[in-house]
Amino acid sequence: MKQPPAAETGTGSQDGTGAGTAAPTAVENAAGTAARPAAAGPAAEGAGGAAAGSVIVTRGLTKRFRGGQPAVDGLDLTVPAGSVFGFLGPNGSGKTTTIRMLMGLIRPTSGSARVLGAPMPGAARRVLPQVGALIEGPALYGFLSGRDNLRRLDAADPDADPRTRDARIAAALERVGLAAAGSKKARAYSLGMKQRLGLAAALLRPRRLLVLDEPTNGLDPQGMREIRALVREVADGGTTVFLSSHLLDEIEQVCTHAAVMARGRLVVQGPVAELAAGARGRLSVTTPDTADAARVLREHGVTNLVVTGGRVTGEPPAGPPGPAGAFDPADLNAALVRDGVRVRGFGLERASLEDAFVALTGEGFDVAG
Ligand SMILES: Nc1ncnc2c1ncn2[C@@H]1O[C@H](COP(=O)(O)OP(=O)(O)OP(=O)(O)O)[C@@H](O)[C@H]1O
Numbered sequence: 001m002k003q004p005p006a007a008e009t010g011t012g013s014q015d016g017t018g019a020g021t022a023a024p025t026a027v028e029n030a031a032g033t034a035a036r037p038a039a040a041g042p043a044a045e046g047a048g049g050a051a052a053g054s055v056i057v058t059r060g061l062t063k064r065f066r067g068g069q070p071a072v073d074g075l076d077l078t079v080p081a082g083s084v085f086g087f088l089g090p091n092g093s094g095k096t097t098t099i100r101m102l103m104g105l106i107r108p109t110s111g112s113a114r115v116l117g118a119p120m121p122g123a124a125r126r127v128l129p130q131v132g133a134l135i136e137g138p139a140l141y142g143f144l145s146g147r148d149n150l151r152r153l154d155a156a157d158p159d160a161d162p163r164t165r166d167a168r169i170a171a172a173l174e175r176v177g178l179a180a181a182g183s184k185k186a187r188a189y190s191l192g193m194k195q196r197l198g199l200a201a202a203l204l205r206p207r208r209l210l211v212l213d214e215p216t217n218g219l220d221p222q223g224m225r226e227i228r229a230l231v232r233e234v235a236d237g238g239t240t241v242f243l244s245s246h247l248l249d250e251i252e253q254v255c256t257h258a259a260v261m262a263r264g265r266l267v268v269q270g271p272v273a274e275l276a277a278g279a280r281g282r283l284s285v286t287t288p289d290t291a292d293a294a295r296v297l298r299e300h301g302v303t304n305l306v307v308t309g310g311r312v313t314g315e316p317p318a319g320p321p322g323p324a325g326a327f328d329p330a331d332l333n334a335a336l337v338r339d340g341v342r343v344r345g346f347g348l349e350r351a352s353l354e355d356a357f358v359a360l361t362g363e364g365f366d367v368a369g
């Protein structure tokens with residue numbers, strides 16, 4: 001891809017936005033309790049120009065639909081250039097509403113949004129040609145083939161050279177795995193195929209930013225893998241990718257950064273590795289003697305015990321594990337064996353984003369907003 005990664009810094013972005021350097025910043029969660037101290041760092045002044053710009057910056061972004069609770073409430077989002085940014089939240093948490101404001105499709109009730117350094121929706125005409133977007137299913141003409149839908153969209157782009165149109169369309173169909181189905185009418189496409197065609201439309205020309213609302217909706221596992229590979233490839237070419245999902249797994253697999261929404265409010269944002277590291281992993285014991293194992297673990301300070309057929313999991317005491325840490329897994333294991341528990345498996349599971357979400361909100365991730 002020819003163009004360099006975007007490098008603007010939106011005004012008002014004083015918090016750490018350097019890709020990979022910003023600590024996760026937690027904000028008050030929906031219940032109004034402080035989740036984690038906000039890490040206000042001087043990272044933006046970055047050493048040796050290492051701090052990259054931000055391609056999306058929102059400040060106090062709020063949308064209140066008539067008569068309701070705010071769908072998006074005081075959102076401060078900072079998306080570093082070059083990141084694959086996961087916008088995560090349960091159904092109804094405000095993801096699509098935020099994306100629609102970012103793309104200038106709806107006006108915020110209050111607050112501001114800058115995309116590629118320019119205010120939205122004011123600068124939409126200038127900004128949007130540099131942004132590929134796929135929002136809640138693409139608008140397609142069912143009576144046209146997939147290829148002809150792309151041809152129509154390409155022809156509507158004043159900057160697209162008609163002489164290279166066919167090659168561009170063929171490449172886009174190839175990229176999303178629709179080369180063989182390009183001649184089929186769009187109304188005969190499955191949901192997943194429509195989703196792919198929408199992606200092909202977003203990728204018709206090089207973009208500085210790709211915004212995808214639930215890009216793997218309706219795809220089978222193989223399709224999801226392909227989309228993830230595509231997202232990585234696009235990001236490797238220097239395009240920042242902002243994608244929403246309610247699938248934590250998906251975000252963990254493909255994103256460098258993430259923001260978590262709950263009930264219209266930002267719970268936390270930052271590099272994915274740091275978000276997950278903020279949550280403690282769970283201790284897991286595989287044993288036929290689950291009741292005894294649970295008792296011993298409880299006596300050793302393990303909390304939130306969950307017993308499922310042949311396995312007991314729980315939260316270890318706070319602090320780092322190990323001989324010098326708050327608890328020693330070896331001691332725990334010895335205590336289990338001493339009490340006659342037949343330990344068939346023992347381990348500390350890596351904390352996931354889901355653990356982080358639960359730790360921050362006190363809710364399961366599947367709770368609707
Ligand atoms: N046009 C609208 N009019 C009224 N309320 C709306 C409108 N659009 C969204 N909402 C409400 O705003 C809230 C957030 O919705 P939004 O679609 O942004 O959530 P989401 O995070 O994208 O959810 P999902 O994961 O289901 O796509 C919901 O309570 C929804 O009912």
Ligand SMILES: [Mg+2]
Binds near residue numbers: 095096097213
């Ligand atoms: Mg949505």
